[in-house]
Amino acid sequence: MAQTSSDPRKTPLYDLHVEMAGKMVDFAGWLMPVNYAAGVAAEHKQCREKAALFDVSHMGQVELHGENAAAKLETLVPSSLTTLPTGKARYTFFTNPQGGIMDDLIVANGGDYLFVVVNASMRDQDIKHMRSLDLEVIENDDALIAIQGPSAEAIIAAYAPVAATLKFMETTVTYLGGTMCRISRLGYTGEDGYEISIPTSHVEKITRALLEHPDLELAGLGARDSLRLEAGLCLYGNDIDNDTSPVEANLVWAMQKARREAGGFPGAERIQRELAEGPSRRLVGIKPDGRAPARRGVEVADSDGNIIGAITSGGFGPTFGGPISMGYVAAEFSAVGTAVNLLIRGKSMPATIIKLPFIKQNYKR
Amino acid sequence: MATYYSEEHEWIDVDGNTATLGITKHAADALGEVVFVELKEAGDTFDKDDEIGVVESVKAASELYAPLAGEVLEANATLESDPGSVNEDPEGNAWFYKIKLEDVTDLENLMDETAYKAFIA
Numbered sequence: 001m002a003q004t005s006s007d008p009r010k011t012p013l014y015d016l017h018v019e020m021a022g023k024m025v026d027f028a029g030w031l032m033p034v035n036y037a038a039g040v041a042a043e044h045k046q047c048r049e050k051a052a053l054f055d056v057s058h059m060g061q062v063e064l065h066g067e068n069a070a071a072k073l074e075t076l077v078p079s080s081l082t083t084l085p086t087g088k089a090r091y092t093f094f095t096n097p098q099g100g101i102m103d104d105l106i107v108a109n110g111g112d113y114l115f116v117v118v119n120a121s122m123r124d125q126d127i128k129h130m131r132s133l134d135l136e137v138i139e140n141d142d143a144l145i146a147i148q149g150p151s152a153e154a155i156i157a158a159y160a161p162v163a164a165t166l167k168f169m170e171t172t173v174t175y176l177g178g179t180m181c182r183i184s185r186l187g188y189t190g191e192d193g194y195e196i197s198i199p200t201s202h203v204e205k206i207t208r209a210l211l212e213h214p215d216l217e218l219a220g221l222g223a224r225d226s227l228r229l230e231a232g233l234c235l236y237g238n239d240i241d242n243d244t245s246p247v248e249a250n251l252v253w254a255m256q257k258a259r260r261e262a263g264g265f266p267g268a269e270r271i272q273r274e275l276a277e278g279p280s281r282r283l284v285g286i287k288p289d290g291r292a293p294a295r296r297g298v299e300v301a302d303s304d305g306n307i308i309g310a311i312t313s314g315g316f317g318p319t320f321g322g323p324i325s326m327g328y329v330a331a332e333f334s335a336v337g338t339a340v341n342l343l344i345r346g347k348s349m350p351a352t353i354i355k356l357p358f359i360k361q362n363y364k365r
Numbered sequence: 366m367a368t369y370y371s372e373e374h375e376w377i378d379v380d381g382n383t384a385t386l387g388i389t390k391h392a393a394d395a396l397g398e399v400v401f402v403e404l405k406e407a408g409d410t411f412d413k414d415d416e417i418g419v420v421e422s423v424k425a426a427s428e429l430y431a432p433l434a435g436e437v438l439e440a441n442a443t444l445e446s447d448p449g450s451v452n453e454d455p456e457g458n459a460w461f462y463k464i465k466l467e468d469v470t471d472l473e474n475l476m477d478e479t480a481y482k483a484f485i486a
Contacts, residue, residue: 040423041398222397222424291401291445293421316400316423323401345403345419 011057030058043219051149052219060123099270143203148193151215190231232357247274370481371432433471
């Protein structure tokens with residue numbers, strides 16, 4: 001549905017966010033909570049230690065119906081979708097003809113259709129892009145909540161026992177407290193957890209019931225960002241965009257070998273060349289040696305002061321316990337352990353290239 | 366000793382032509398968990414509205430602007446080793462600077478406690 005005014009939209013959980021003292025901001029055209037009363041660091045730790053509930057209803061949920069939907073969607077992405085079994089989800093991205101990334105997304109095989117989740121900010125572009133396929137593209141206006149953290153399984157299984165039997169990147173449709181929902185075991189925090197599509201009319205009731213669990217608290221976009229950064233997960237528009245290729249962004253793992261070799265996706269020429277010859281720059285983890293966080297836009301220099309790259313995401317990692325950043329550096333400086341300098345507010349601060357993720361991921365494989 | 370407040374949410378405890386400067390509890394609460402503070406050094410001078418420090422929370426980086434002109438007599442080194450103290454005791458132990466005021470009449474442009482309370486209400 002087209003947006004007819006410039007007023008930001010509200011998710012079905014807006015009233016709950018306000019009631020819980022959510023600090024609401026306009027994010028990609030939606031009024032979303034940055035944090036609640038506990039604050040970003042406490043919400044971050046809540047997710048790592050117990051469980052946190054995020055409203056991610058601003059993300060675009062789309063169903064693709066029609067013959068050979070997987071084969072058709074494969075023409076827009078460099079990942080294998082025809083081999084994706086029913087009940088499995090896969091991370092992929094739309095590539096442009098120049099081999100850059102138009103958006104990243106999750107595709108799930110729902111049996112007789114594909115279920116796709118895209119970024120809120122890219123929703124309109126992506127839907128238009130998928131409408132170029134000979135498929136029925138149905139926008140789903142369900143709410144979407146994420147329950148993430150070591151206690152997530154116990155919390156969800158109390159309402160939907162089958163959730164406990166799902167493994168990482170598996171998805172199913174089941175009853176959750178009497179309401180039919182899609183439950184997928186995945187997320188954007190580095191923790192075990194679920195994303196659950198819930199009919200708009202029922203989401204507030206279900207969310208309030210889930211929040212009665214002593215291990216579950218609401219968390220906002222601030223914690224979502226610090227959690228994904230520690231987990232080394234890319235944010236579209238920051239770490240990946242229309243100029244960055246999947247090879248540069250270390251996303252080769254998401255392009256299955258058969259597709260990488262056969263090509264036949266937008267931008268295959270650049271992507272296959274970079275796979276063969278190596279990219280000229282790479283996305284790396286960068287740890288400032290001192291305490292000053294290096295945020296997006298900070299330039300990276302070599303020991304002689306030559307600019308070799310820039311930070312794309314950065315801040316403070318509450319679980320890591322210090323400043324952490326991701327950014328692109330020239331390939332010759334991308335090896336783990338390489339010493340670099342960060343130009344923060346006119347000063348050169350030492351930093352080291354380190355392995356991503358910054359924390360151990362706790363997926364239920 | 367009198368305490369003044371700026372619209373940038375700084376407090377200034379004045380004693381003659383010297384003063385102690387910090388950020389208010391209101392500002393510290395709004396910033397959230399402070400993880401890094403960068404300060405100027407003793408001997409540095411500044412004009413009104415100059416950037417005199419950076420306070421970073423988990424959320425974002427915020428600049429600190431001088432509410433009046435002066436000179437840094439001492440920067441609170443504790444803030445660099447324990448930035449979280451800004452959240453715990455912003456109007457006490459977590460002061461930012463001892464400063465020498467260039468012109469005490471600059472204080473007339475600042476608010477007293479009653480006016481500041483109304484300002485943030």
